[in-house]
Amino acid sequence: MDKYKGNSPVVLKPKSTDEVSKIIAYCYKKRIAVVPQGGNTGLVGGGVPVYDELVLNTEGMNQVRDFDDVSGILTTDAGCILEVLSNYLAPKGYMMPLDLGAKGSCHIGGNVSTNAGGLRLLRYGSLHGSVLGIEAVLPDEHGTVISVNMPGGGGAGPLRKDNTGYDLKQLFIGAEGTLGIVTGVSILTPRLPSAVNVAVLSVPDFNSVKTVFKETRAQLGEILSAFEFWDQEGLDLVLDHTGAKSPFETAPEGGRAFYVLIETSGSNKDHDDEKLGGLLEKLLEEGICADGTLAQDETQAANLWSLRESLPEAAGKLGKVYKFDVSVPLSEYYSLVEETRARFVENGMAEDGTIKTTVGYGHIGDSNLHINIVAKEYNERTESAIEPWIYEAVAKRNGSISAEHGLGVMKPNHVHYSKTEPAIALMQQLRRVFDPRGILNPGKYLPPSEHLPEEGQEKVK
Amino acid sequence: MDKYKGNSPVVLKPKSTDEVSKIIAYCYKKRIAVVPQGGNTGLVGGGVPVYDELVLNTEGMNQVRDFDDVSGILTTDAGCILEVLSNYLAPKGYMMPLDLGAKGSCHIGGNVSTNAGGLRLLRYGSLHGSVLGIEAVLPDEHGTVISVNMPGGGGAGPLRKDNTGYDLKQLFIGAEGTLGIVTGVSILTPRLPSAVNVAVLSVPDFNSVKTVFKETRAQLGEILSAFEFWDQEGLDLVLDHTGAKSPFETAPEGGRAFYVLIETSGSNKDHDDEKLGGLLEKLLEEGICADGTLAQDETQAANLWSLRESLPEAAGKLGKVYKFDVSVPLSEYYSLVEETRARFVENGMAEDGTIKTTVGYGHIGDSNLHINIVAKEYNERTESAIEPWIYEAVAKRNGSISAEHGLGVMKPNHVHYSKTEPAIALMQQLRRVFDPRGILNPGKYLPPSEHLPEEGQEKVK
Numbered sequence: 001m002d003k004y005k006g007n008s009p010v011v012l013k014p015k016s017t018d019e020v021s022k023i024i025a026y027c028y029k030k031r032i033a034v035v036p037q038g039g040n041t042g043l044v045g046g047g048v049p050v051y052d053e054l055v056l057n058t059e060g061m062n063q064v065r066d067f068d069d070v071s072g073i074l075t076t077d078a079g080c081i082l083e084v085l086s087n088y089l090a091p092k093g094y095m096m097p098l099d100l101g102a103k104g105s106c107h108i109g110g111n112v113s114t115n116a117g118g119l120r121l122l123r124y125g126s127l128h129g130s131v132l133g134i135e136a137v138l139p140d141e142h143g144t145v146i147s148v149n150m151p152g153g154g155g156a157g158p159l160r161k162d163n164t165g166y167d168l169k170q171l172f173i174g175a176e177g178t179l180g181i182v183t184g185v186s187i188l189t190p191r192l193p194s195a196v197n198v199a200v201l202s203v204p205d206f207n208s209v210k211t212v213f214k215e216t217r218a219q220l221g222e223i224l225s226a227f228e229f230w231d232q233e234g235l236d237l238v239l240d241h242t243g244a245k246s247p248f249e250t251a252p253e254g255g256r257a258f259y260v261l262i263e264t265s266g267s268n269k270d271h272d273d274e275k276l277g278g279l280l281e282k283l284l285e286e287g288i289c290a291d292g293t294l295a296q297d298e299t300q301a302a303n304l305w306s307l308r309e310s311l312p313e314a315a316g317k318l319g320k321v322y323k324f325d326v327s328v329p330l331s332e333y334y335s336l337v338e339e340t341r342a343r344f345v346e347n348g349m350a351e352d353g354t355i356k357t358t359v360g361y362g363h364i365g366d367s368n369l370h371i372n373i374v375a376k377e378y379n380e381r382t383e384s385a386i387e388p389w390i391y392e393a394v395a396k397r398n399g400s401i402s403a404e405h406g407l408g409v410m411k412p413n414h415v416h417y418s419k420t421e422p423a424i425a426l427m428q429q430l431r432r433v434f435d436p437r438g439i440l441n442p443g444k445y446l447p448p449s450e451h452l453p454e455e456g457q458e459k460v461k
Numbered sequence: 462m463d464k465y466k467g468n469s470p471v472v473l474k475p476k477s478t479d480e481v482s483k484i485i486a487y488c489y490k491k492r493i494a495v496v497p498q499g500g501n502t503g504l505v506g507g508g509v510p511v512y513d514e515l516v517l518n519t520e521g522m523n524q525v526r527d528f529d530d531v532s533g534i535l536t537t538d539a540g541c542i543l544e545v546l547s548n549y550l551a552p553k554g555y556m557m558p559l560d561l562g563a564k565g566s567c568h569i570g571g572n573v574s575t576n577a578g579g580l581r582l583l584r585y586g587s588l589h590g591s592v593l594g595i596e597a598v599l600p601d602e603h604g605t606v607i608s609v610n611m612p613g614g615g616g617a618g619p620l621r622k623d624n625t626g627y628d629l630k631q632l633f634i635g636a637e638g639t640l641g642i643v644t645g646v647s648i649l650t651p652r653l654p655s656a657v658n659v660a661v662l663s664v665p666d667f668n669s670v671k672t673v674f675k676e677t678r679a680q681l682g683e684i685l686s687a688f689e690f691w692d693q694e695g696l697d698l699v700l701d702h703t704g705a706k707s708p709f710e711t712a713p714e715g716g717r718a719f720y721v722l723i724e725t726s727g728s729n730k731d732h733d734d735e736k737l738g739g740l741l742e743k744l745l746e747e748g749i750c751a752d753g754t755l756a757q758d759e760t761q762a763a764n765l766w767s768l769r770e771s772l773p774e775a776a777g778k779l780g781k782v783y784k785f786d787v788s789v790p791l792s793e794y795y796s797l798v799e800e801t802r803a804r805f806v807e808n809g810m811a812e813d814g815t816i817k818t819t820v821g822y823g824h825i826g827d828s829n830l831h832i833n834i835v836a837k838e839y840n841e842r843t844e845s846a847i848e849p850w851i852y853e854a855v856a857k858r859n860g861s862i863s864a865e866h867g868l869g870v871m872k873p874n875h876v877h878y879s880k881t882e883p884a885i886a887l888m889q890q891l892r893r894v895f896d897p898r899g900i901l902n903p904g905k906y907l908p909p910s911e912h913l914p915e916e917g918q919e920k921v922k
Contacts, residue, residue, distance in 0.1 A: 068790075068791075068792075069675075070671055070674065070675050070791050070792075071790070071791060071828065072678075093679065114624065115624050115628075117622045117624075121621065121622065122621075125586050125590040125591075126590055126621070126622075128589045128590055128628065128631060129586040129587055129589055129590025129591075130586075130590075138883070144883050145883075146881070146883045146884055146887065147881060147884075148880075148884055151859065153881070154881040155856075155859075155877075155878075155879050155880045155881045155884070156788065156856075156859055156860060156861040156862075156879040156880070157790060157859035157860075159788040159790070159827075159828055159860070159861050159864070160582065160583075160587070160788070160826075160827040160828060160829070161578045161582065161587075161788050161824075161827045161828070161829045161861065161864040161865050162788055162861035162863070162864060162879065163575065163576050163578075163635050163861070163863045163864065163865055163866065163867045163868070164861055164862060164863050164868060164872075164876050164878075164879040164880055165868065165876050165880055165884070165885065165888045165906070165907060166632055166635070166636055166640075166888045166891060166892075167576070167589065167631060167632075167634065167635055168884055168887060168888065170589060170628060170631035170632070170634075171627055171628070171631070171632070173628065173631075174624050174627070174628055175627060179627075191678055191679060191682055193682065193683075194682075210531055213531065214530075214531050217533075217652055218554065218652060218728075219728065220728065221652055221654065221655075221727060221728030222654075222683040222684055222726075222727055222728060223683055265683075266682060266683055267679075267680065267681065267682030267683060267736070268732070268735075268736060271729065271732040271735070271736070274729075274732070275728070275729060275732070327617065327620040327621070327622050327623055329529075329532070329618060329620070330529075330531050330532060331529075331531075363622075365621075366620075366621040366622045367532065367620055367621060367622070368621070368622045395616075395617075398612065398616075398617055398618035399617060399618075399620070400617040400620050400622065400623035400624070400625055401617075401625060402623070402624045402625050403620070403622040403623060403624065404622050404624055405624065406624045407624070407625060407626065411625075415625050415626050416616075417616075417625075418616050418617040418623065418625040419609075419616045419617070419625055419626055420607070420608060420614070420615045420616045422599070422605050422606075422607045423607055423608075423609055423616070423626070423629055424626065426607065426629060426894070426895075427626045427627045427629065429894050430627060430891070430894065431627075433887070433890050433891065433894060434887075445626070446626060
């Protein structure tokens, strides 16, 4: 996505928390705006300067600080790359609790600041559960280093249970660098599974996707680690643009089907094979799924995963992509894709080639839906046909207009589709408490506040 | 524990969020202090009035609002009793993600407000991960109802992924009612396991407890649901005061051993039996554990659990109990119990019968240690021998002085043992944002702030 281009005269790459503190204290004094930046893989422009902000990039802070192989608690600098951390943990028998497409470049500090979700949230939960400690630099006159449950930071270290006051670290998770610069993270890592299985199924309609999901949760229980979904348009797109082979022997009845990928991760290969085998047998016997394929080795598993993972890339090859990352309750999930397509048919944009295809895929287990609208080009007419209509359609379903990508520069004025007025007002007040001079990511994340006074004035009640 | 006795002239039991809102708006206007109260099972006096505060009890708000049997998301009033919710879910194939001794009386709103941990946090994670939505009444002039990811509350409903702004609900989790009155909760519930196994092992020393824990995580992986620990003093106490029979055939060598309880929860009884059997065989063969017993049915499982669960009650029968609920990194975990005992020997309080016994038990998987000091009586001499010494000993180990019981009226002035000055200062500022007139739980939770202005005055910078 080349939607956001930075224009900053200065990029700083501090090597330590102390250096970050000095930079921030200086910026506070001089009222210089700052954009914290990690691996710069975000999709909503959160890490990109929009005016002439100073860019503070954390790539120079990339050391593992500590790992405890009894508790599985890892403590690292914010600039460590996710995949590097995974590779560090694997020989020790542990893994990172999150995995996403950008793993080769994204930083753990950015993951935490954007509350990254990804492929395995279904199993290992969100960062609000697995992050145990955060070190951050606050935008005040001293560039105060605040250490919440970090080793050596004073007070309690990283612990699974610590009920001494408000859990401040939770606020930094998903704050997109607006409350402080995250410089260090402690995170609970799960055991690396010794057995992984992958299967892909074809089912006739979206209702069957839900049936399969419910049955899968019941039968696979604790070993289910991913439940992914894509539609016929998605499969066609991938097969056309990547040269991949269809994993199915038969074409779907009526030319259309829905696809799910099931991954299990467990500690005993035989047990997992038996559980998954039993599930697939039942689904085929009862006619819930029409066709299916089970990976026989790691290469086949990777090939099945790539059907799902190469979707965004395939969309980019076909045209210019409007990407939407939303959460929608499962009862209304796929109707959003259908309604979007119907809209393009109605307004003639499907017929005249303005819209090439509309693809739905996502993480069923998290109600997270990615809609990729592939257009001939980025232009105002197309954009105005989609927005704000699609946000309204999500809000009507009590969904979230940003499931995992965040707000950045793209959506500060759209927050109200997913959050109420009193909630947004509270967020603005909290931001002011942490960042009284408004130097962190100005103009991003939240709408401008009409009701908040300038620093030093009386609060409006 | 009869340590905290209330003295309030007024107890209100509203039946709806709207009634709570009206009460709070009135209290705001008249500057009347309010103590929110759930099942009143807390151990640090958080729900007890200390001056003449109005008590707002949520027991009249006890309806399940919604349950979705595909996603497993449950939405309830704050006053629902934890066990009632468990019983509601069981026939549907789901369970509450938390379990604790007080389940028969405690309210889900209180669980959330105190960030209750309990016995199965190891498996299902903390409430920061499983609570998906909160409805709360804010202490402002309108008694504003803030709804974050609740069905029907406006904006996005309960979703596993929603990155639209600061995750405000996280602040209410563990805030002990100081930011608002929690009136409703949405929570993600896991599948009820179809197979549960329980084993109790005896090991010669605390180091072996850690070895067994590491081995158990590696071999049982995804089916491990509890890993509990108690010491010889704990076992002796329970056997003496409950009439329970020792689960072991042989007495420990040298008269002393350490005990662990391992629970598995899974979806396939045969698989779980095989995994647990394999683990026990290995631990016995390699001489890591000396003795062990595996429950053959539900009654035996309940009996093994009761060895652990009746510990607090047994301590209460022997004398007056000083209870400490701390988190300590595993490397320093048991040394805290030993140091406590050594202190009583040094100052003669063991010999003269002032201290009858000191017991250590807890949730190894969460680094959570309960120390019960059983004394002849509650008095100042005994208390001053223990406090603040024990808090200093925890702080020295970078532990937490309150793992799960919270702060309440007992520990507002002890927060600094586990949190740094800048963190406490930020907490005080946040509290002021939510509760500008300081009407919720005054004098509790945090130390009084010297640096914060009265409402309407300029903020001190």
